[in-house]
Amino acid sequence: MKEFFEFFSFADANIRYVTLGSVLLASSSAVVGCFTLLRKRALVGDAVAHAVLPGVCLAFILSGTKNPFILLIGAFVTGWLSLVAIDFITSRSRIKEDTAIGLVLSVFFGIGILLLTSIQHSGNAAQSGLDKFLFGKAASLVGEDLITFSVVAVLLLIAVILYYKELTLLCFDQAYARTIGFPVRGLELLLTTLTVFAVVVGIQAVGVVLMAAMLITPAAAARFWTENLKVMLVLAAFMGAFSGIAGAFVSYTAPAMPTGPWIVLIVSMIAILSFALAPRRGWIARILRQRRNKTRILEENLLKLLFQLGELRQDYEASRSLDDLLERRSIPPKQALRGLQKLKRQGYLKKENQRWLLTTEGEKRGRRVVRLHRLWELYLTQYLNLASDHVHEDAETIEHIITPELEQKLLEELNYPDLDPHSARIP
Incomplete structure (x- = not known):
């Protein structure tokens, strides 16, 4: 009980940074993940998560600093390019989307590993900690990281609120959206950009390996509880936020436990319970x-x-x-x-x-x-x-x-x- 009250008093600045950062990352990515899930493009998040690694490495090589804002810009560029590459391959060839995702994921991730290895052997003392982008290190979040992540998370939520009607129509009836004059291609690029932002903002917490789970798992769990998209978005955000707080708490009470994997594990447990217990769509029902x-x-x-x-x-x-x-x-x-x-x-x-x-x-x-x-x-x-x-x-x-x-x-x-x-x- 002592640890419980110490944690939820948020007296320690590090606890505040880690908890708030985890909540922002998990909830914002969950909201965007709802649209990705409804568009039946769940694997895209995995491709983007692996494709951001070369961007992080290139941003570090060019800037020589680990400034989170600069690293996120690099991650965004290569993540966005990976989605453009997937669309290009599927539209200009007979290769199906799942195959294109596998190709892009492996190529970009391979380039990222090569660049990361090169940086680690370069002797640059500032490169320490870049490998945390592979598996995440939410416990190392500081005030500067929190400001960057807060800005991105707020931008994601504002974009979803402003374009809610258009994104909803894009997910459920793309042909009708095109018929009534909606810029479908522009909306697809907007959703692509939001997806990349959501992935980029979460990689420092859970890493490129687990980021796809943070994007899709809360959305999939929320989908079992409701047929209403607005309710689904709120539920997914709540599940993501809860998993962020719970993961940070487990990491605090057991210091040897990493925060990011625990966030993913908890949201996965929520998803399993949802799959089983949801009143209309669950297994038991x-x-x-x-x-x-x-x-x-x-x-x-x-x-x-x-x-x-x-x-x-x-x-x-x-x-x-x-x-x-x-x-x-x-x-x-x-x-x-x-x-x-x-x-x-x-x-x-x-x-x-x-x-x-x-x-x-x-x-x-x-x-x-x-x-x-x-x-x-x-x-x-x-x-x-x-x-x-x-x-x-x-x-x-x-x-x-x-x-x-x-x-x-x-x-x-x-x-x-x-x-x-x-x-x-x-x-």
Whole structure:
């Protein structure tokens, strides 16, 4: 607890620099990463992150100083050139974007390693610490770094706010944006520039190796929680900021632990939890939804089966045994029994002497499933010209997902028919 209060009191200037710097870097890159993710260009961040290394080295060689602003200018130039190179290769050749990214990434990173090695053997005493751009060194951030990063982070956020509508349209409907006169090429260059800025501003914290994770991971995690882009941007920024604070705190309490990798590790843990626990798109929600759908399909199949058996003698109140049902449809006995018991609890069935019969509500629901099945069969034969003996399997699936609105539309399109393609009455 002592370390906790010492850290969050921010009395130590170094703690303030590292924490605020990490928060700014993580949140600003996460916001830009949302647009990169939605544009399906997640690997671009990795290419830019590796391509900035030669720019950092060239800036140091030409200036002879480790001034963060000068190094960031060099990183920005080569990072931006890498994206231009990727676009040039994909537009002027048959090489696909993922291959072009791999080529540019490896070439630029190879040049950067050569330049870094040359600097390290040059005997220049000022070169100490340049290798931190490979793996990051957030714990070494000082006031001068913080000012530079703050300016870049604020510029990124201002650009996103000012061009939010245009960037949104670019991500979701580029063709429409071009049709209504938006400068699509200019917007692509703007997003490219923002992406490069976001990567450049984060490499000193997490390094070129891990920067792609800071750009994409918060955005991917936020995407699981919402369908609204504004909410996604806020969530991604919050996740990035939290991971920045948490990474700095872990590094403070365990000095041997590097800040940058811990930031990436924490945001990755947040992403894993999001992938699993998000209420609509998460793994658990998807599994539960699939299980509910399977249960509903089983219930509707049982009700449909009881209704069809009642159709044979126009006696919907007759009771049926489990064996009677299994003779007509292949359902595992235990699964069928669970379904029947659940329908009884819901009030759709009654049980008398180990036999099952429809209630009034059960008859209505069974009639509707049969009606949807036969309407869809008729629609397929009339509008898609399918043979009547080829439509049953498709109708078996579709009958469970047709909404009341679509049911009404089918009735209108088919002119309220009485018979299905097999001359069976449509209830």
